[in-house]
Amino acid sequence: MFQQLMDDHDFLAFTLANIDKPLKSQAFTLSNQTTVTILDNGVISFSPASGSTKDVVLSCAIHGNETAPIEICNKLISDLLTCKIETLHRVLFIIGNPDSILTQTRFVEENMNRLFSGAHSDGEGLINKERVRAKALEQYVSDFFNDNDNSQRIHYDLHTAIKPSKHEKFAIYPYRPGRAFSAKQIMFLAGCDVDTILFHHEPTTTFSYFSSEQFKADAFTVELGKVMPFGENDMHKFANTHKMLAALITQIEPELAVFDSNKLNLYKVSRSINKHFDDFAFSFSKTTENFTGFEQGQTLAIENNQQIKVIEPYEAIVFPNENVPVGQRTVLCLVPAPNEDIQ
Numbered sequence: 001m002f003q004q005l006m007d008d009h010d011f012l013a014f015t016l017a018n019i020d021k022p023l024k025s026q027a028f029t030l031s032n033q034t035t036v037t038i039l040d041n042g043v044i045s046f047s048p049a050s051g052s053t054k055d056v057v058l059s060c061a062i063h064g065n066e067t068a069p070i071e072i073c074n075k076l077i078s079d080l081l082t083c084k085i086e087t088l089h090r091v092l093f094i095i096g097n098p099d100s101i102l103t104q105t106r107f108v109e110e111n112m113n114r115l116f117s118g119a120h121s122d123g124e125g126l127i128n129k130e131r132v133r134a135k136a137l138e139q140y141v142s143d144f145f146n147d148n149d150n151s152q153r154i155h156y157d158l159h160t161a162i163k164p165s166k167h168e169k170f171a172i173y174p175y176r177p178g179r180a181f182s183a184k185q186i187m188f189l190a191g192c193d194v195d196t197i198l199f200h201h202e203p204t205t206t207f208s209y210f211s212s213e214q215f216k217a218d219a220f221t222v223e224l225g226k227v228m229p230f231g232e233n234d235m236h237k238f239a240n241t242h243k244m245l246a247a248l249i250t251q252i253e254p255e256l257a258v259f260d261s262n263k264l265n266l267y268k269v270s271r272s273i274n275k276h277f278d279d280f281a282f283s284f285s286k287t288t289e290n291f292t293g294f295e296q297g298q299t300l301a302i303e304n305n306q307q308i309k310v311i312e313p314y315e316a317i318v319f320p321n322e323n324v325p326v327g328q329r330t331v332l333c334l335v336p337a338p339n340e341d342i343q
């Protein structure tokens with residue numbers, strides 16, 4: 001079964017070829033003494049022989065149609081397997097939802113990025129593959145981080161956005177009460193061309209919040225551009241992201257620019273507008289880009305004959321999506337964030 005991976009070093013192809021085949025955890029050693037462990041379909045870790053000071057989780061395809069992050073992770077995995085690059089830190093790669101890669105959809109039955117921090121087992125429980133997978137992924141991340149108590153824990157959950165964005169690459173910094181935001185992390189992301197940060201205002205059931213909250217990891221949902229099918233990503237646009245992620249794992253400390261808020265776009269999430277009725281509809285056009293701003297009093301959406309208006313003097317919107325189940329987020333509203341505690 002592993003021969004295909006040894007021959008072509010294509011972990012994505014290996015993952016898709018082995019969906020639903022029982023896969024026993026298996027480890028082997030590369031010529032540079034890195035231990036490679038395949039833990040499950042789409043889950044692979046690399047451990048250097050010694051000296052790891054960081055534990056890094058790189059996840060992609062939590063939404064199966066978000067292909068650029070999959071291509072970036074697959075290239076890093078391939079370069080590690082061929083010893084073209086050598087990691088100095090423990091790294092866990094996760095291809096989140098292989099079934100939805102095959103269907104080329106965001107998810108098959110349920111949005112996996114609403115199922116973490118135990119939400120997979122709420123209500124009717126583990127009734128579909130996405131719920132079972134979210135629970136399993138929590139376990140892999142927990143085992144990975146718990147294996148090494150002294151390391152800095154990092155998790156970048158890589159996505160692409162459904163709509164085009166005024167700021168092409170941006171990251172969501174999960175809610176972390178009592179913990180300052182990290183200037184170094186923000187500058188690492190800036191090095192990846194991710195120059196826009198959204199500070200979240202409440203707990204969520206996303207993968208990045210899980211790692212941030214449970215393991216005090218420096219964790220982010222990172223949006224690397226717009227969703228595109230395989231073969232249609234302009235990989236030049238991801239060169240700096242790829243370069244920085246490679247530097248993160250192959251260097252003790254990648255070189256970072258000094259924090260400068262003037263070079264960044266910093267937003268705070270002011271509220272999440274959830275869907276309460278089936279007739280929820282936005283008042284703005286379907287082509288409206290992420291980060292489009294609206295003035296106080298403007299109507300953003302209508303549901304059940306009620307208008308949902310802009311509350312703050314100015315709110316920008318991100319991730320508008322009316323096609324979600326009742327109870328889920330339809331859009332996040334953002335306000336400028338000049339005074340966050342960034343250290």
Ligand SMILES: O=C(O)CCC(=O)N[C@@H](CCC(=O)O)C(=O)O
Binds near residue numbers: 114172204320
């Ligand atoms: O473009 C969209 O509408 C969604 C893109 C996406 O998948 N975003 C993540 C953000 C998660 C977070 O808030 O940290 C998601 O919706 O799950």
Ligand SMILES: [Zn+2]
Binds near residue numbers: 066
């Ligand atoms: Zn996504």
